[in-house]
Amino acid sequence: MGITTLSSEIFEGNGDDRTIALNGHALTHRLWQITVNGGFGTHGEALVQPETGLRFFSEGGKLVGGSAEQLKILKEVIEESSGPLKPIGKDWRLSNLLCGVVNKYYVYYFGDYQINEWRFTELPENVEFHAKLVDTQTGKIVLIPGKIKKDDTIKLPGKPYMAMVVKF
Numbered sequence: 001m002g003i004t005t006l007s008s009e010i011f012e013g014n015g016d017d018r019t020i021a022l023n024g025h026a027l028t029h030r031l032w033q034i035t036v037n038g039g040f041g042t043h044g045e046a047l048v049q050p051e052t053g054l055r056f057f058s059e060g061g062k063l064v065g066g067s068a069e070q071l072k073i074l075k076e077v078i079e080e081s082s083g084p085l086k087p088i089g090k091d092w093r094l095s096n097l098l099c100g101v102v103n104k105y106y107v108y109y110f111g112d113y114q115i116n117e118w119r120f121t122e123l124p125e126n127v128e129f130h131a132k133l134v135d136t137q138t139g140k141i142v143l144i145p146g147k148i149k150k151d152d153t154i155k156l157p158g159k160p161y162m163a164m165v166v167k168f
Contacts, residue, residue, distance in 0.1 A: 007034050011057060012065040013046030020046035020057070024066030025137055029161060032074060032109045032136055036099040038087045043071055073139055077165055081105045089122055103127065106166040109136070116158035120166075123150040127168065134163040 012027045013020035022030075027043070034041040045068070048054070049061040056063060078085060085099040085107060097113075100106040103124050123129065128147035133156070134140075144154060148166065156162060 007039060007041040009044075010041055011044040011046040012067045013055070013057075014048060015046050015055070020055075024070060025161070027065075027067040028070040028074075028136055029111060031071060032161075032163065033096070033111060035074060035078065035085060036087065036097055036107060036109045038085070038099060043067060070136065070139060073134055073136060073141070077107055077134070077163070080165075080167075081107075094122055098122065100166075104168045106164075108164040108166070110156075110160070110162050110164075112160050114158045114160055115156050115162070117153055117155050118164070119153040120148055120150055123148070123166070125150055129166045129168055131164060131166045133157075134165065135159075135161065136163050137161045 009019055010022065010027055010030055011020045012022055012024050015021050031041045031043065045056045045063055045065050047056060047065050049056060049064065052059065052061060054061065081101055082104050083101045088098045088100055088102060088106065089095060097110060098106060098108050128149050131144040131148050133142045133144060148154065
């Protein structure tokens, strides 16, 4: 049985402490990693507000960083699943990059890896899926044409921070 992790000290910010000095891309990357590993993370912002000189996380104000917009995609991916997302796959190839609802909904997050193709050895036999590719940093979503099934191979862009959603 696994342990569920909650990570609530992740802030996009420009502070004097490493806990409040992540850029938006780094924060987005960490929250995707937490998700595919079965954890839960929260978004926080510690950027100095231009009008007041105060930080959002302690004084309120407007969200001015980039991660809130990038994280809308992750929120949509989580909400469209048909149940809680749990890590899938115990082998080296899938470890730390795949979660979902087995036989129904799979979320792959490739993180720093620049994968240029993927073979779906982990999908169930005799089931066809729809898939989309997500650039987690730009928000661009590309539908993968047709349906995919076990052992199909698709081309990927070979750049970091890409995600893929495969659903029944």
